[in-house]
Amino acid sequence: MSIEAAVIALAQFDFGGKIRDDDYIDVMNHLVTPGLLLLAATATYLKQLLGDPIHCWVPTEYKERDNFLNYIEGYCWITPMYNVPMEKEIPKLEEDRNDYTMGFYRWVSVCLLLQALSFKLPHILWKTWKGFSGMDPDRIIKMAADGDMEEQEEDEDGGRNKEMRERGTGGEPKEKEKKKTDNKKIGPVAAFIDRRLITTFRRRKRGGICAKLNVFSKSSGYFLTIFFLIVKLMYAVVIVAQFLVLSKFLKINFFQYGVTAAMKQTDWTRWEDDEVFPRIALCDFHIRQLQNIQTFTVQCVLSVNMFIEKIFMIQWVWFLFMLLLTSVGIFRSFVDKLSRYRRILFIKKHLTIGQDFVEFWPPPRAFTPSTSLDKNRSPRDIFRNLSDKQRSHVKRLIRNETFQRKFVREYLQADGVFILKCIHNNTSNMVLMDILFRLVEHYMVEQELVHEQDGDGDDHLRLGSATL
Incomplete structure (x- = not known):
């Protein structure tokens, strides 16, 4: 199993449902990374709560009294400590010691939780706002997946019926094979997509050049695609922001931290306390007595900092x-989503497979040809009544590259192809081709490439002449 398949399988283990409209790089950003950060936050919190994060060396008069030792260690843990290098003298004044204060280690768990939340924000934004495009991917994919399940059940039932017929007695005639009917759940999916696509097409046509250039408009045909790419860019922004925020939080250049820390870890010739995550720190505490207040300074070992250092x-x-990885994914997504050539190639591939290899189109003929001119008839009903000559002409038209370009450029646009790719990633090739050919039928009828003819001719349907 590849890494991509493993990550997608993890995402479908149902953290966010089985509907996937993102790729494995997005999953690693909004699911795997927050999971690792939450695991680190939990481990750090348990280390501080159940472990011994601090050990202090106390004055002689307090060594034999455990209650004083517990008090000192508890007090030093909750108050800011300071780290003065061994080669430097400890400042006399308490105000001067504030220049060396450190206390970030107590907030590491909270920091890790906020980091995990920041990686979820782009995904939350995508889930919340993608439905405002008017073409809700979740709803469409779910409807298509239901149709996929229906096809699988039909195939299983057909296989069982065939096996039962083959086991029949030799003297009895075999039952006639039942023709596979249209999937009743795919039609509404194609009709739903068509309504949105044709509405976008008409608005864009009325709006002129301004509607075409405004990619953030719902009628541009690019709204969902551009929003998807913006979310991908946000993942990269979040990662860069982590480096900037941690540089401020730890008071270092976190961009170079890994290289510097690795060099120190591999230097076995000498040991020195780490400046970023010091193991040794000083703590001042006050004891109130009858006459005055005495101040003591103790030296403590922060063993938790060794654990925190490894986490960072x-x-x-x-x-x-x-x-x-995200940068590579952004480049691939921009090329895949914005390249018209790749969109046409995707549609052409599945139109070719549907016609030449699977014989998916044209649809089976109607048992009783319709001769009525009912305006409410669906495009599928119209195509089921085409004559052999008309079917042959339509098949040639579908193979025509100029028609394919117009179909993608004017009708599907970037958002339509985006939805079809989401359906392809969540269902089977058969469902995708079923929806795709139904959309072709809708497009031909709406563009009057195929329409009904008034009159009593032999063919009650005729092909319009399209200027491609």
């Missing part, structure tokens, strides 16, 4: 890996 080292490596 792993985090640096992971964020760098995710930044590179």
Whole structure:
């Protein structure tokens, strides 16, 4: 199993449902990375709560009294400590010691939780706003998936019926094979997509050049695609923001932290306390006595900082890996979603497969040809009554590259192809081709490439002449 398949399988383990309208890089950003950060936050919190995050060296008079030791360690843990290098003298004044204060280690769990939330924000924005495009991917994919399940059940039932017929007695004639009927759940999906596409097409035609250039308009045909690409860019922005925020939080250049830390870890010739995550720190505490208040300074070992240091080292490596992976994913997505050539290639591929290999189109003939001119008849009903000559002409038209370009450029646009690719990723090729050919039928009828003829001729349907 590839890494991509493993990540998608993890995403479908039902953290967000089985409907996927993103790729494995998005899943790693909004699911895997927050999961790792939550795991690190939990481990850090348990280390601080159940472990011994601090050990202090106390004055001689307090060594034999455990209650004083517990008090000192508890007090030093909840108050800011300060780290003065061994080669420097400890400042006399308390105000001067504030220049060396440190206390970030107490907030690491909260920091990790906020980081996990920040990686979820682009995905939450996508889930919340994608429906405002008027073409809700979740609803369409769910309807298509229901149709896919119906086809699978029909195939299973057909296989069982065939097996039962083959087991019949030799003297009895075999039952006539039942023709596979149209999937009743696919028609509404295609009709729903068509309504949105044709509405967008008409608005864009009325709006002129301004409607075509405004890609953020719902009638542009690019709204959903551009929004999807913006969300992908947001993942990269979130990763870069992690480096900037951690640089401020830890008071270092986090962009270079991984390299510097690795060099220190591999230097076995000498040991020195880490400046970013110091193991040794000083703590001042006050004891109130009858006559005065005495101030004591103790030296403490922060063992939790060794654990925190490893977390941020792993985090640096992971964020760098995710930044590179996300950058590659953004480039691929921009090429795939905005390239008209790739959109046409995708549609052409499945039109060819549907006609030449699977014999998916044309649809089966109606048992009783209709001769009425009912305006409410669906495009599928019209195409089921085509003559052999008309069917042959339509098949040639579908193979025509000029027709395919117009079909993608004027009708589907970027958003229509985006939806079809989502359907392809969540269902089967058969469902995709069923919907695609129904959309072709809708487009031909609406563009009057195929329409009914008034009169009593032999063919009650005729083909319009389209200027391609």
